[in-house]
Amino acid sequence: MTEETMAATTVINAPAARVFDLLADPATHTAIDGTGWVRQPVDRDPLTRTGQIFRMGMYHDNHPTKHYEMSNRVEVFERPRAIAWQPGAEPRYIPGHPDPEDTAVDYGGWIWRYDLEPVDDTRTGVTLTYDWSRVSPHYRDIEFPPFERQHLDNSLKHLAELAERP
Numbered sequence: 001m002t003e004e005t006m007a008a009t010t011v012i013n014a015p016a017a018r019v020f021d022l023l024a025d026p027a028t029h030t031a032i033d034g035t036g037w038v039r040q041p042v043d044r045d046p047l048t049r050t051g052q053i054f055r056m057g058m059y060h061d062n063h064p065t066k067h068y069e070m071s072n073r074v075e076v077f078e079r080p081r082a083i084a085w086q087p088g089a090e091p092r093y094i095p096g097h098p099d100p101e102d103t104a105v106d107y108g109g110w111i112w113r114y115d116l117e118p119v120d121d122t123r124t125g126v127t128l129t130y131d132w133s134r135v136s137p138h139y140r141d142i143e144f145p146p147f148e149r150q151h152l153d154n155s156l157k158h159l160a161e162l163a164e165r166p
Contacts, residue, residue, distance in 0.1 A: 004131065004132050004133035004135075005129055005130065005131045005132070005133060006129070006130045006145055006149055006152060007127055007128065007129040007130070007152070008127070008128050008149065008152035008153050008155075008156055009125065009126065009127045009128075009156075010125075010126055010153075010156040010157070010160060011119060011123055011124070011125050011126070012123065012124050012125075012126055012156075012159065012160040012163050012164065013122065013123055013160070013163075013164050014122070014123070014124060014160075014163035014164055015118070015121060015122060015124060016080040016081070016116045016117075016118045016124040017079075017080045018163050019080070019116055019124050019126060019159065019163045020079055020080035020081075020083065020116055021046075021080075022159060022162050022163055023047075023083050023114050023159070024046050024047040024048070024077075024079075024083060025046050025047075026041035026043060026044060026045075026046075026047070026054045026056065027041050027044055028162060029041065029056060031158055031162055032155055032158045032159045032162065033155060033158070035147050035151045035154075035155075037060050039056070039057040039067075040056070040057045041054070041055070041056055041057070042054075042055035042056060042057055042069055043055050047074050047077065047083065047085075048077070049074065049077055050074050050075060050076065050077045051073065051074060052073070052074045052077075053071055053072065053073055053074075053105075054071075054072050054074070054085075055069050055070065055071050055072070056069065056070050056072065057069055070087045070088065071087070071088045071105040072085040072086065072087050072088070073085060073086050073088065073105075073107060075111060075113075076113060080116055081115065081116055081117075082113065082114065082115050082116065083113070083114050084111050084112060084113035084114070085111070085112055086107050086108075086109070086110065086111045086112075087107070087108070087110065087112070088105035088106055088107035088108065106138075108135055108136060108138070108139040109132065109133075109134035109135035109136050109139065110130065110131065110132040110134075110135055110139075111129075111130075111131045111132075111134070112128070112129075112130060113128070113129045113130075113131065114126060114127070114128055114129075115127045115129070124163075126156060126159065128152050128155055128156055130145055130152060132145060
């Protein structure tokens, strides 16, 4: 672990394309999540490109409302080698904006990234990196990382369980 990144690696007994497809499907993120915070996808369309936004229903005891949404912007989409997204605070009304239905997302600078490296036709090395090196000063009052390293290991274990199913 460097000062502003944390990573975990495993080998999954499944081809890289299968592993990538699971990561590109927001409907699987609840099952993959190692923190227990991800509850359900709000947007169910598969991820297909950089810049795509997908929202997830979340829960955290320390969040002011407990239940909340995170908007995620796809930052890397290199099928079947890498996928990454940057979470942002739930959409909010911008005071003084002429359209009260218009919302903005405040992306804080932390990124979830999965790098996939085929070991052979049936196995894939997967590295999950949590990177908070670009977190804006506005969010530096949050302790980073906001979870133990074990949560990355748990996410990779859950991903392997899904990918290795017949």
